[in-house]
Amino acid sequence: MNGRGDRIRAERLRRKWRQIDLARKARISRGLVGDLENDRNRDTTRILDVARALNVNPTWLETGKGPKEPAPATDQPYLTAASLEDVADQMLSKGPDDVWRLVQLLLDVKR
Structure with a gap:
């Protein structure tokens, strides 16, 4: 896996989800899922929603660095x-x- 889109796609497929499934869980459009997976959209404002839906660390999803597992739940919101x-x-x-x-x-x- 090289890029953010590859990580999103791999995690979605690992769960056997279609793009529409991820879109619904992340509360984004199916088109945006496709754009993110194909690196046609570099927007970071919805990455937290995608990371939450996939239950992965948003930093790992964005950069490929750090732990893949999300940090323990806290009351502190992420800002991307x-x-x-x-x-x-x-x-x-x-x-x-x-x-x-x-x-x-x-x-x-x-x-």
Whole structure:
């Protein structure tokens, strides 16, 4: 397996799922599953949904690195983004309270 699309396809087939099965479980379109599997879409905003549906580690699914098994469940949500701008857009969509909390956390980080 070389790329993210190959990992998605292999995990789907290992479960004997059709693309529509994965799409329903991940709450995405069947077309997006096909695009992700064929590397026609590099969008990372839905990878967490796909990883959850496949019960694999989202970092492994995206990069092929790290453990394949998902981390134990926590109350901490994953954030997936292709760039810092994507992170900013996602945070801004959450609202001012979450943005302020993030700023406070960043200011508290020791360098």
